[in-house]
Amino acid sequence: MINVGIIGATGYAGGELVRILVNHPEVEIKWYGSRSYVDQKYADVYRNMFEIVEDKCFDDNIEKLVETVDVVFTATPQGYLAGVLNEELLKKAKFIDLSADYRLKDVNVYEEWYQIKHKSPELIEKAVYGLCEINREEIKGTNLVANPGCxxxxxxxxxxxxxxxxxxxxxxxxxxxxxxxxxxxxxxxxxxxxxxxxxxxxxxxxxxxxxxxxxxxxxxxxxxxxxxxxxxxxxxxxxxxxxxxxxxxxxxxxxxxxxxxxxxxxxxxxxxxxxxxxxxxxxxxxxxxxxxxxxxxxxxxxxxxxxxxxxxxxxxxxxLVKGAAGQAVQNMNLIFGFKEDLGLNFVPVFP
Amino acid sequence: MINVGIIGATGYAGGELVRILVNHPEVEIKWYGSRSYVDQKYADVYRNMFEIVEDKCFDDNIEKLVETVDVVFTATPQGYLAGVLNEELLKKAKFIDLSADYRLKDVNVYEEWYQIKHKSPELIEKAVYGLCEINREEIKGTNLVANPGCxxxxxxxxxxxxxxxxxxxxxxxxxxxxxxxxxxxxxxxxxxxxxxxxxxxxxxxxxxxxxxxxxxxxxxxxxxxxxxxxxxxxxxxxxxxxxxxxxxxxxxxxxxxxxxxxxxxxxxxxxxxxxxxxxxxxxxxxxxxxxxxxxxxxxxxxxxxxxxxxxxxxxxxxxLVKGAAGQAVQNMNLIFGFKEDLGLNFVPVFP
Amino acid sequence: MINVGIIGATGYAGGELVRILVNHPEVEIKWYGSRSYVDQKYADVYRNMFEIVEDKCFDDNIEKLVETVDVVFTATPQGYLAGVLNEELLKKAKFIDLSADYRLKDVNVYEEWYQIKHKSPELIEKAVYGLCEINREEIKGTNLVANPGCxxxxxxxxxxxxxxxxxxxxxxxxxxxxxxxxxxxxxxxxxxxxxxxxxxxxxxxxxxxxxxxxxxxxxxxxxxxxxxxxxxxxxxxxxxxxxxxxxxxxxxxxxxxxxxxxxxxxxxxxxxxxxxxxxxxxxxxxxxxxxxxxxxxxxxxxxxxxxxxxxxxxxxxxxLVKGAAGQAVQNMNLIFGFKEDLGLNFVPVFP
Amino acid sequence: MINVGIIGATGYAGGELVRILVNHPEVEIKWYGSRSYVDQKYADVYRNMFEIVEDKCFDDNIEKLVETVDVVFTATPQGYLAGVLNEELLKKAKFIDLSADYRLKDVNVYEEWYQIKHKSPELIEKAVYGLCEINREEIKGTNLVANPGCxxxxxxxxxxxxxxxxxxxxxxxxxxxxxxxxxxxxxxxxxxxxxxxxxxxxxxxxxxxxxxxxxxxxxxxxxxxxxxxxxxxxxxxxxxxxxxxxxxxxxxxxxxxxxxxxxxxxxxxxxxxxxxxxxxxxxxxxxxxxxxxxxxxxxxxxxxxxxxxxxxxxxxxxxLVKGAAGQAVQNMNLIFGFKEDLGLNFVPVFP
Structure with a gap:
């Protein structure tokens, strides 16, 4: 059983992370981070979660968060994680970043396409591009996953x-x-x-x-x-x-x-x-x-x-699943040695 | 672990039964019944089931079916189950009927509104109206559930x-x-x-x-x-x-x-x-x-x-869930003494 | 041929007024009013109008507007027209108000349901409720129409x-x-x-x-x-x-x-x-x-x-048509003595 | 004023032809052809036409049709028009074909892609490909238009x-x-x-x-x-x-x-x-x-x-408009010397 925190839990990708993780048998969500809805009940933002999630939203105090959880998912705007992440934090928790901050190995390409100065280029090399089917083995050993775009x-x-x-x-x-x-x-x-x-x-x-x-x-x-x-x-x-x-x-x-x-x-x-x-x-x-x-x-x-x-x-x-939250959980499963499809055996919903 | 058969597995309600039951921890689906698609692979009819369901569709040989399974779900046109069901069959398997055949206690009302002659009115009294929240205790002891309409x-x-x-x-x-x-x-x-x-x-x-x-x-x-x-x-x-x-x-x-x-x-x-x-x-x-x-x-x-x-x-x-297949599985759980929400803990999908 | 001004031309009802009026054989639109898009080309806001409408949006200078046009359509938030309208303006132009300002004869009911102080209650009696099929004759003689809600x-x-x-x-x-x-x-x-x-x-x-x-x-x-x-x-x-x-x-x-x-x-x-x-x-x-x-x-x-x-x-x-802009034009036709369906003979679009 | 017949008036493209032509100032629709709905009121098939079109549907008696109308629109399955058209008919009426029968100049290409034997290959050369912006002048003189696909x-x-x-x-x-x-x-x-x-x-x-x-x-x-x-x-x-x-x-x-x-x-x-x-x-x-x-x-x-x-x-x-019925009417306008946009000045409907 591991503890999980989500920064950016009230976007659509964050909501999907919650949908998947509340039923994941090896996970407890400890932190619903949302700048926009601090102190509001998570289930008031996403009413599908009524009577499922009782917690309130926290702000994004990342120092405190890494003391509480084993893994942090960031479903945040471009530049956020690059601006706060450092070696100390990476020692305390694993990070699975759904933004693009560590996806591109060439920081110049990042800065050109995103028009943002990268605040922690030294961490880019440490990140593993989390496309499980291609980089499975590297993912298992990392503490920083750059979760691919949809x-x-x-x-x-x-x-x-x-x-x-x-x-x-x-x-x-x-x-x-x-x-x-x-x-x-x-x-x-x-x-x-x-x-x-x-x-x-x-x-x-x-x-x-x-x-x-x-x-x-x-x-x-x-x-x-x-x-x-x-x-x-x-x-x-x-x-x-x-x-x-x-x-x-x-x-x-x-x-x-x-x-x-x-x-x-x-x-x-x-x-x-x-x-x-x-x-x-x-x-x-x-x-x-x-x-x-x-x-x-x-x-x-x-x-x-x-x-x-x-x-x-x-x-x-x-x-929102293989293109974001599902793949992020697949990465988490790989990192923590769970079965790769644990909590992910959803049958597609049709119609 | 129980064995399950579905007659009418290729309608939308039948498809939803399959979606729920393939992941139900106490169930094995033994019979995908479909008149329209006999001998075709179920996953060719509903491609969401590709690599999940390998079976083909059978016709609706109910005599053979009850030898194979513990419970039969019928997601069939009005009049079908009333035309084939009898005491013998009810001794061999439980029936959960998603059609209206045994919902109305007054057979005259049934025949008036459905414009069908009821073929087994003597069984109506045996059926329990499967609205779990209201008839929970009666459902537990029955072998014939009239699953309510949506x-x-x-x-x-x-x-x-x-x-x-x-x-x-x-x-x-x-x-x-x-x-x-x-x-x-x-x-x-x-x-x-x-x-x-x-x-x-x-x-x-x-x-x-x-x-x-x-x-x-x-x-x-x-x-x-x-x-x-x-x-x-x-x-x-x-x-x-x-x-x-x-x-x-x-x-x-x-x-x-x-x-x-x-x-x-x-x-x-x-x-x-x-x-x-x-x-x-x-x-x-x-x-x-x-x-x-x-x-x-x-x-x-x-x-x-x-x-x-x-x-x-x-x-x-x-x-398709609480209005059909989900409630049918909830009824099944009650009948077989499983936890009422077993296999039904779906978090609503949004958006 | 009459000249027309629209205040609130960039909402959906305003857009529909434009769609109808640009092809109305007796009308020329002289004023596309929009607080949000002043000085922008109307066709940049609604690109369906590209190469159809060349004008820019004006702000809502109603004093100037009534000098220019024969009739003013207001597709504005509640309270706007009641706040600016007066007898002088009504002498210079006809007003067809798509908001609720003059729909309710009892000003207390208006103020209770809309939670707005009515700024020109003395004009309410002058307004005719513009449900053409019921109040056709009164509409013909008025210079202030309260166009009904959808x-x-x-x-x-x-x-x-x-x-x-x-x-x-x-x-x-x-x-x-x-x-x-x-x-x-x-x-x-x-x-x-x-x-x-x-x-x-x-x-x-x-x-x-x-x-x-x-x-x-x-x-x-x-x-x-x-x-x-x-x-x-x-x-x-x-x-x-x-x-x-x-x-x-x-x-x-x-x-x-x-x-x-x-x-x-x-x-x-x-x-x-x-x-x-x-x-x-x-x-x-x-x-x-x-x-x-x-x-x-x-x-x-x-x-x-x-x-x-x-x-x-x-x-x-x-x-947007009979529930707003179409009915407003029907009212305009009645007031100006045009054929009641002039410019309104749209065949419903299906599918 | 010209008389018009439509064969295949009850498909979606046929319905759109009707929508456009009932308001066309130079046209009277004389023939609503529909094999599936013979003798039924057209407005019972497309209820948007209630109180607009009073006629019933006819079968596709093309010999009789060409005696009645100046132009025939065929919104029919591939092969239909090629199977019935001949020089005699072309002398009596203009044809605007919304099917593909006369679009391809190379009959072998037609037969290969459509898997149909072309029944009147000798007429292919007479047909003008009705893309008005490109073939405007040829269209004006033709009596057989191959209206392009959407x-x-x-x-x-x-x-x-x-x-x-x-x-x-x-x-x-x-x-x-x-x-x-x-x-x-x-x-x-x-x-x-x-x-x-x-x-x-x-x-x-x-x-x-x-x-x-x-x-x-x-x-x-x-x-x-x-x-x-x-x-x-x-x-x-x-x-x-x-x-x-x-x-x-x-x-x-x-x-x-x-x-x-x-x-x-x-x-x-x-x-x-x-x-x-x-x-x-x-x-x-x-x-x-x-x-x-x-x-x-x-x-x-x-x-x-x-x-x-x-x-x-x-x-x-x-x-359905520029990709089918609208372009067909544009072709008709060219053939009969009407203004090219007559009856076609629809403002796009948004939203």
């Missing part, structure tokens, strides 16, 4: 095997991503109002979204070279879910032919057949966000287009 | 304490109910298409919906007299959830005054304070379906209108 | 014939209303965010909504007596549309029988057969908001419940 | 100027398209049910959708060479609207640089500045389907990505 988790897992196995030309990769609206957070802004989002779809931050360098960095490690891609997020009128549709040119093989659908399927299976939370669908099926909603699954599949010699890869996940 | 569960639980305690005039009761579209089932019909339901609301079966006599019968028991009410269902563009708004005249007390909000709150608390799945909200709060989605909770509250001397009672639940 | 338009028109003809007991009237989310306005508030509204339904302001006294006053005139009713609004996850479901006890006739469905249908037809924007549906049909969306229609129907001797009346309209 | 209208108009001006490498073009659910038609199929579509997004017909060769053929004419692209449609939980996000490599110029954003903007303006229904948005804005809903507009914009030397082009339209 778009990035989906984008990377979808393309990773084909990049790693050099099946595609990595610089031809185009990621067209579609997200439910919970990804936009709980801020009271006109563009997020019901009537503004409902019955519409749009792209946003075209060629400028901050998840771009994160995808490039991680897939670059897989490719063994720096890569440069296109990533375009879209806002979809639904609460949860991310779907990515990824396009890439197939590499011509030595014999002048292109990789076949069968070859590619073998590669996906090689990487993911034994993965608890990655489901490679059967041929002809497409990932749909409804089939993963509320769960920690990623559903993947692909189509080879023999006319254009491109492969179209598709991935779907729940942005 | 609208009726919500409508009855919302008004029950005030009817039972004679706070309201039962014949003034008006139930205005609003349901998500999963209540309409998975049939391929034009009125249930996305574009027909989305961005619209309508009443349907006004003054003629079959859940009316069920509410009247059960609340009649509470009132100690026959009652006659209005019930109007509405179709709402959302997947899950039922909200009922109920209106009734307060009974004038002997001293000429009307019951106060405080008195009424005490009565609700008396009946529901210790109920695991009924949450009486705080004063001033209203039930909202989003706060119960995916869970077995019913959220209740009320407002006394001193201008009109009426009380407006409100209740919200998830029609 | 809920009230629907609630009153639905019950009016039966109250007027004394078919129902007016004090048994219960109005259960359901509204799309545009009714909540364009304010940036958490409860109006997409993820908070989507996939949920709730009642709000139970027994305390400000449209209650407006319905009571107008139906009271029809009844020839003060009446007291229940009105409960609900928030529905859709952009537009109001549906009301109204319940009332039928009055027993002298011969001891109750009014029949045929008698009631005759009454509805008597009042509405020749009304351009009121459609009494055929027997057995129910009003649905999808069939009126984008148009100025109100669809009505009813069911007589012979078990309870109640009539269930139903009405549906588009809250 | 995806294709949006995809072609978005990329056309840059293909035509050789700014992009046409074979690198990737079209990622997102459509509302009305595009799936009104057939009663499980995948189109509300609960199956709502709260989900998916790709479908990946690398195999029939609009692919249509885009390739038309953009091929612009490019002056055969081109081969990727097109991926997605189903979005909304009623109306198509958004395309298109990716293409910029062609390096003779001086070794790439076309700038300013150069590209000039090109878009050159092609579309004077187009009534194409709106090139301001820099930094993105097309959103909500801003064109209910109207005949296409909104376009683009972003140059200097990191990848690609241009991301975006386009949004209402699939």
């Amino acid at each position: 778009y990035t988790t989906c984008s990377i897992l979808t393309a990773y095997p084909l990049v790693k196995e050099k099946i595609i030309e990595p610089n031809t990769l185009i990621v067209d991503a579609k997200s439910g609206t919970s990804g936009a957070g709980r801020g009271a802004k006109i563009p997020n109002l019901y009537c503004e989002v409902n019955e519409s779809i749009k792209a946003y931050k075209v060629a400028s979204h901050r998840h771009t360098p994160e995808i490039e960095e991680q897939l670059g490690y897989a490719a063994g070279e720096k890569i440069c891609i296109n990533f375009t997020p879209h806002l979809v009128p639904m609460n949860r879910g991310i779907l990515v549709t990824e396009y890439a040119n197939l590499k011509k093989k030595a014999d002048g032919t292109y990789p076949s659908s069968e070859e590619i399927r073998k590669i996906y299976n090689k990487y993911y057949k034994n993965e608890r939370f990655v489901r490679v669908l059967k041929e002809g099926e497409v990932p749909e966000t409804r089939w993963v909603e509320g769960s920690n699954y990623v559903d993947l599949n692909f189509v080879v287009d023999e006319r254009t010699h491109r492969v179209i890869m598709m991935g779907a996940l729940d942005n | 609208y009726t569960t919500c409508s009855i639980l919302t008004a029950y304490p005030l009817v039972k305690e004679k706070i309201i005039e039962p014949n003034t009761l008006i139930v205005d109910a609003k349901s998500g579209t999963s209540g309409a089932g998975r049939g391929a019909k034009i009125p249930n298409l996305y574009c027909e339901v989305n961005e619209s609301i309508k009443a349907y079966k006004v003054a003629s919906h079959r859940h009316t006599p069920e509410i009247e019968e059960q609340l009649g028991y509470a009132a100690g007299e026959k009652i006659c009410i209005n019930f109007t269902p509405h179709l709402v563009p959302m997947n899950r959830g039922i909200l009922v708004t109920e209106y009734a005249n307060l009974k004038k007390k002997a001293d000429g005054t009307y019951p106060s909000s405080e008195e009424i709150r005490k009565i609700y608390n008396k009946y529901y304070k210790n109920e695991r799945f009924v949450r009486v909200l705080k004063e001033g709060e209203v039930p909202e379906t989003r706060w119960v989605e995916g869970s077995n909770y019913v959220d209740l509250n009320f407002v006394v209108d001193e201008r009109t001397h009426r009380v407006i009672m409100m209740g919200a639940l998830d029609n | 809920y009230t338009t629907c609630s009153i028109l639905t019950a009016y014939p039966l109250v007027k003809e004394k078919i129902i007991e007016p004090n048994t009237l219960i109005v259960d209303a359901k509204s799309g989310t545009s009714g909540a306005g364009r304010g940036a508030k958490i409860p109006n965010l997409y993820c908070e509204v989507n996939e949920s339904i709730k009642a709000y302001k139970v027994a305390s909504h400000r449209h209650t006294p407006e319905i009571e006053e107008q139906l009271g005139y029809a009844a020839g007596e003060k009446i007291c009713i229940n009105f409960t609004p609900h928030l529905v996850p859709m952009n537009r549309g109001i549906l009301v479901t109204e319940y009332a006890n039928l009055k027993k006739k002298a011969d001891g029988t109750y009014p029949s469905s045929e008698e009631i249908r005759k009454i509805y037809n008597k009042y509405y057969k020749n009304e351009r924007f009121v459609r009494v549906l055929k027997e057995g049909e129910v009003p649905e908001t999808r069939w009126v969306e984008g148009s100025n229609y109100v669809d009505l129907n009813f069911v007589v419940d012979e078990r309870t001797h109640r009539v269930i009346m139903m009405g549906a309209l588009d809250n | 995806y294709t209208t949006c995809s072609i108009l978005t990329a056309y100027p840059l293909v035509k001006e050789k700014i992009i490498e046409p074979n690198t073009l990737i079209v990622d398209a997102k459509s509302g659910t009305s595009g799936a038609g009104r057939g009663a199929k499980i995948p189109n049910l509300y609960c199956e579509v709502n709260e989900s997004i998916k790709a479908y017909k990946v690398a195999s959708h029939r609009h692919t060769p249509e885009i390739e053929e038309q953009l091929g004419y612009a490019a002056g060479e055969k081109i081969c692209i990727n097109f991926t449609p997605h189903l979005v939980p909304m009623n109306r609207g198509i958004l395309v996000t298109e990716y293409a490599n910029l062609k390096k110029k003779a001086d070794g640089t790439y076309p700038s954003s300013e150069e590209i903007r000039k090109i878009y303006n050159k092609y579309y500045k004077n187009e009534r229904f194409v709106r090139v948005l301001k820099e930094g804005e993105v097309p959103e389907t909500r801003w064109v809903e209910g109207s005949n507009y296409v909104d376009l914009n683009f972003v140059v990505d200097e990191r990848t030397h690609r241009v991301i082009m975006m386009g949004a339209l209402d699939n």
Whole structure:
């Protein structure tokens, strides 16, 4: 049994952490941190928690917090954790950061894309990028996890095997991503109002979204070279879910032919057949966000287009679960030696 | 550990039974019954179950089924179970019927509202109406549960304490109910298409919906007299959830005054304070379906209108959980002596 | 050709006024008033207007405005118009007020329900309640129209014939209303965010909504007596549309029988057969908001419940059109002697 | 004043034709054709038309129809019109075909992608592809218009100027398209049910959708060479609207640089500045389907990505208006010499 604290417990990702952790058999939540709702009952902010969570929200006194808990989840704005974290705190508790502060190894890239001065660049090297399926072993030994972004988790897992196995030309990769609206957070802004989002779809931050360098960095490690891609997020009128549709040119093989659908399927299976939370669908099926909603699954599949010699890869996940809180708990399970899926065996809720 | 069979496993309520039961620690599902999908893999019908359920669908061979399982859930069209059930079968397995076949004690009322000849009226008396909060003790000893309807569960639980305690005039009761579209089932019909339901609301079966006599019968028991009410269902563009708004005249007390909000709150608390799945909200709060989605909770509250001397009672639940599959599992838990909330401790999913 | 000014042009009702008026053959919009967006291009606020409206937003200089235009529409917060209007202004331009400032004849009722001191109570008597189907002749001669609320338009028109003809007991009237989310306005508030509204339904302001006294006053005139009713609004996850479901006890006739469905249908037809924007549906049909969306229609129907001797009346309209901007333009047409449906012949948009 | 007949008047595109044409000042609808609803009142099928359309539906007696009307719109399944059309009929009436029968000039491509034998290949050459902004002059003189598909209208108009001006490498073009659910038609199929579509997004017909060769053929004419692209449609939980996000490599110029954003903007303006229904948005804005809903507009914009030397082009339209019925009426206006926007000056409906 471990004690847990959450800073930023009243955002959507924080709320999802609470939903998962209140039923986790090895966890007790000791700290519901929320600047906006200090001293208010958590269940007054999220009424689904009525009669489930009795605690009030605390402010973010991190010095006190690390005395109380074994692990701190930070679901906070960019720059917050980088501004307060230090070696002392890391000795006292593990940190799983759902923000982007320690995701990018190159601090210049971080500062350029986020337009924030990084306050603790010396800690970046200590952080492990918490994409469990790829960095499982490193995660087990760390005390600082950079929990991947929602778009990035989906984008990377979808393309990773084909990049790693050099099946595609990595610089031809185009990621067209579609997200439910919970990804936009709980801020009271006109563009997020019901009537503004409902019955519409749009792209946003075209060629400028901050998840771009994160995808490039991680897939670059897989490719063994720096890569440069296109990533375009879209806002979809639904609460949860991310779907990515990824396009890439197939590499011509030595014999002048292109990789076949069968070859590619073998590669996906090689990487993911034994993965608890990655489901490679059967041929002809497409990932749909409804089939993963509320769960920690990623559903993947692909189509080879023999006319254009491109492969179209598709991935779907729940942005608040595998794209945020679920993956954070999966990381926690790895760190503390729990079964990787402990507390995460949610069956997707449909309809 | 008990073995379970489901007849009608590929409707929405059947799918929800599967979602709940695959993680139930005392249950193994042995039989996925579905006329429409015989011999197809269950997970091909509901792809959320991919890599979770490996079984195929069977047809509804009930003779064979009762040899295999301890309990049979029937999520079937009206008349199906009444047409096949008999004493022999009831000796071999418990039955929890999600259809209306054994809900109404008066077979004439059944035949009038459902326009079906009841094939086994002699079994009606044996059935226990499975509204756990009201008939808990009878349920424990039965082998035939008539699992209440979704609208009726919500409508009855919302008004029950005030009817039972004679706070309201039962014949003034008006139930205005609003349901998500999963209540309409998975049939391929034009009125249930996305574009027909989305961005619209309508009443349907006004003054003629079959859940009316069920509410009247059960609340009649509470009132100690026959009652006659209005019930109007509405179709709402959302997947899950039922909200009922109920209106009734307060009974004038002997001293000429009307019951106060405080008195009424005490009565609700008396009946529901210790109920695991009924949450009486705080004063001033209203039930909202989003706060119960995916869970077995019913959220209740009320407002006394001193201008009109009426009380407006409100209740919200998830029609597929507390309104169908969750309550069925709660009944199963009671019958088999499991903890009443075993496998049902879902935290509502928000957003 | 008349000149028109709109104060509050950037709310949802203001936007709908613009949508209607830019194509009105007898109107030129001269003034797009918006405190929040002064000096910004109107089409930058509402991008549907790109290349349609070239003007910028002005502040609300009403003195200047009345020199420029023939009629002023105010889609403003409660209390605004009452605070600035006076006899001088009324001499210079007609006013059609979409707020509630002049709807209630009893200033005490206004001040009690709105919790605002009325700044120009002397003008209340001059105002005509702009429910065109009922007050057509008075509207034609006025220079101050109190444009009815969205809920009230629907609630009153639905019950009016039966109250007027004394078919129902007016004090048994219960109005259960359901509204799309545009009714909540364009304010940036958490409860109006997409993820908070989507996939949920709730009642709000139970027994305390400000449209209650407006319905009571107008139906009271029809009844020839003060009446007291229940009105409960609900928030529905859709952009537009109001549906009301109204319940009332039928009055027993002298011969001891109750009014029949045929008698009631005759009454509805008597009042509405020749009304351009009121459609009494055929027997057995129910009003649905999808069939009126984008148009100025109100669809009505009813069911007589012979078990309870109640009539269930139903009405549906588009809250931004017949419930706000459309009706305001209908009033303008009446005042200026245009054809009543000029610029309002929108066919409902489906799906 | 011309007389019009519609075959297939009860699908969603047919319904939209009716919505537009009943208010068209130069049109009288003489024939509501519908195999499924013969002899039923049209307004019983689409209740938005109650008290607007009094006619009944006829079957598709095309011989009789051409005696009655000046122009026939066919919103029919693939192969229908090709099976009945001939030179005689074309002498008697103009035909505007919303199906794909005459869109592809190469009958082999048609038969391969549609898996239908073309019954009147000799008429293909006579047909004009009805993309008004590109083929305006040819349309004016034709009696057979192949009205473009919804995806294709949006995809072609978005990329056309840059293909035509050789700014992009046409074979690198990737079209990622997102459509509302009305595009799936009104057939009663499980995948189109509300609960199956709502709260989900998916790709479908990946690398195999029939609009692919249509885009390739038309953009091929612009490019002056055969081109081969990727097109991926997605189903979005909304009623109306198509958004395309298109990716293409910029062609390096003779001086070794790439076309700038300013150069590209000039090109878009050159092609579309004077187009009534194409709106090139301001820099930094993105097309959103909500801003064109209910109207005949296409909104376009683009972003140059200097990191990848690609241009991301975006386009949004209402699939039932500019993507089907609106464009068909625009074609009709051209053929009959009416003002091109007659009856089409709809302001987009928001919200």
